[in-house]
Amino acid sequence: MLHLILAALLLAQSAKDVASGPLREDSDATTEDWITRVLNYMESNPETLEELMTEDYAVTEGDIMLSSDRNAVDSVWPSTRIPFTISPESESRTWSILSAMAMVSRHTCVSFHRRTSETNYLTFVMSKGCASFVGCIGGEQPVFVGPQCTRGNIVHEILHALGFDHEHTRSDRDQYVTVLHRNIMEGKERNFQKAKGQTFGLEYNAASIMHYGGEFFSDNGLPTIVSKEEVMNMGQRKKMTDSDVQRVRLLYSCVASGPLREDSDATTEDWITRVLNYMESNPETLEELMTEDYAVTEGDIMLSSDRNAVDSVWPSTRIPFTISPESESRTWGILSAMAMVSRHTCVSFHRRTSETNYLTFVMSKGCASFVGCIGGEQPVFVGPQCTRGNIVHEILHALGFDHEHTRSDRDQYVTVLHRNIMEGKERNFQKAKGQTFGLEYNAASIMHYGGEFFSDNGLPTIVSKEEVMNMGQRKKMTDSDVQRVRLLYSCGTL
Numbered sequence: 001m002l003h004l005i006l007a008a009l010l011l012a013q014s015a016k017d018v019a020s021g022p023l024r025e026d027s028d029a030t031t032e033d034w035i036t037r038v039l040n041y042m043e044s045n046p047e048t049l050e051e052l053m054t055e056d057y058a059v060t061e062g063d064i065m066l067s068s069d070r071n072a073v074d075s076v077w078p079s080t081r082i083p084f085t086i087s088p089e090s091e092s093r094t095w096s097i098l099s100a101m102a103m104v105s106r107h108t109c110v111s112f113h114r115r116t117s118e119t120n121y122l123t124f125v126m127s128k129g130c131a132s133f134v135g136c137i138g139g140e141q142p143v144f145v146g147p148q149c150t151r152g153n154i155v156h157e158i159l160h161a162l163g164f165d166h167e168h169t170r171s172d173r174d175q176y177v178t179v180l181h182r183n184i185m186e187g188k189e190r191n192f193q194k195a196k197g198q199t200f201g202l203e204y205n206a207a208s209i210m211h212y213g214g215e216f217f218s219d220n221g222l223p224t225i226v227s228k229e230e231v232m233n234m235g236q237r238k239k240m241t242d243s244d245v246q247r248v249r250l251l252y253s254c255v256a257s258g259p260l261r262e263d264s265d266a267t268t269e270d271w272i273t274r275v276l277n278y279m280e281s282n283p284e285t286l287e288e289l290m291t292e293d294y295a296v297t298e299g300d301i302m303l304s305s306d307r308n309a310v311d312s313v314w315p316s317t318r319i320p321f322t323i324s325p326e327s328e329s330r331t332w333g334i335l336s337a338m339a340m341v342s343r344h345t346c347v348s349f350h351r352r353t354s355e356t357n358y359l360t361f362v363m364s365k366g367c368a369s370f371v372g373c374i375g376g377e378q379p380v381f382v383g384p385q386c387t388r389g390n391i392v393h394e395i396l397h398a399l400g401f402d403h404e405h406t407r408s409d410r411d412q413y414v415t416v417l418h419r420n421i422m423e424g425k426e427r428n429f430q431k432a433k434g435q436t437f438g439l440e441y442n443a444a445s446i447m448h449y450g451g452e453f454f455s456d457n458g459l460p461t462i463v464s465k466e467e468v469m470n471m472g473q474r475k476k477m478t479d480s481d482v483q484r485v486r487l488l489y490s491c492g493t494l
């Protein structure tokens with residue numbers, strides 16, 4: 001039966017899904033053009049704010065000339081174990097900061113740990129943009145993390161702090177890219193000046209997380225940097241390239257120089273490992289962790305604030321979908337998740353042809369979805385760790401279902417232990433209004449959180465009052481999960 005469904009779904013796939021690109025970044029026609037352009041620019045290029053805010057900082061802290069010092073400083077940290085603190089007002093960014101540090105430490109011998117009494121350390125502080133000194137400057141060293149700075153932006157700043165300049169300022173860059181000085185904002189030409197620096201004999205890497213994007217500091221929307229060879233990801237802030245990893249290893253004399261290790265680094269502080277393990281074993285909790293980044297990258301969508309507000313049932317039980325090219329490797333996971341939903345209900349899924357409202361499965365860091373039909377192209381986020389069960393969970397969100405543990409009557413069945421919940425994540429445990437169809441509370445629902453979701457300390461965040469074997473399970477839809485889909489979509493008896 002399952003095979004038949006999958007075969008049918010595959011047959012329905014006639015053409016490639018052309019219209020499955022990223023969300024819109026188009027400007028608002030009603031707003032003054034230039035204001036919109038500035039806003040879009042700031043939101044899509046938060047790092048360029050490192051310069052825009054530099055002046056302010058130099059003023060606020062008159063003894064530090066951030067801009068003039070930056071390229072002069074070239075100090076390697078005295079140890080590969082870097083102490084850090086996070087300032088109180090940046091605590092809400094803790095997870096992005098930790099996961100940025102984890103990205104660096106995972107593949108290199110550089111590790112990060114909370115400062116106790118060390119003299120030289122990084123302090124992550126709130127700011128308008130993302131910014132950093134280059135190299136170890138001694139003492140308390142700020143790394144600026146504005147609201148728009150994504151995990152990748154923070155990695156970029158940490159690499160500055162470790163001693164790395166921008167890749168496009170390499171002295172041999174003219175062999176690889178053309179800098180179009182006529183398009184550069186007045187006063188920002190120096191950001192494109194070549195700098196002396198150790199290249200370790202590594203090839204120029206236009207896809208480096210330390211390379212500017214093609215339109216950074218453009219005055220007119222035209223390119224400021226063009227690569228001579230075709231480069232897919234110039235200016236990307238998603239991940240460290242092999243070359244980025246190699247240069248950290250070489251600068252800090254890490255022993256391993258082979259391919260990227262996927263295992264966590266034993267030399268890394270325990271708590272970083274715990275974070276990584278946590279993220280990998282609870283991919284769904286990344287729906288929240290990635291929200292901030294997503295809201296930034298695609299500034300027109302406030303995922304977190306929209307999620308619980310939307311409550312629309314799809315107009316038909318036949319739901320069109322597309323799978324974005326970069327998610328094609330997850331096709332079987334996605335199809336079998338849809339099969340689990342359609343098998344027991346009257347809701348079915350088919351490849352989109354020209355329908356207005358449809359789901360698009362897109363690549364992401366975690367698993368995430370809007371709640372209900374939001375209209376138009378509606379993304380469902382499927383990260384590498386999302387299992388079939390996680391995808392079913394997200395599809396049920398998309399069909400209109402909230403988390404079971406947010407039912408208004410939940411306190412009769414479970415106890416929420418607020419003291420163990422991560423700071424800033426309390427709202428994931430807030431009760432929500434919603435139709436329960438008179439069905440019993442179901443702690444084993446595929447829509448219920450597990451006992452330690454968003455735990456700050458490893459202790460439970462939700463405890464069931466009755467014994468429940470499978471709270472937080474993501475294996476299958478329970479009878480109750482099936483019933484509520486049938487009721488919401490008026491399936492009748494099957």
Ligand SMILES: [Zn+2]
Nearest residue numbers: 047156160166
């Ligand atoms: Zn930079």
Ligand SMILES: [Zn+2]
Nearest residue numbers: 284393397403
């Ligand atoms: Zn969920």
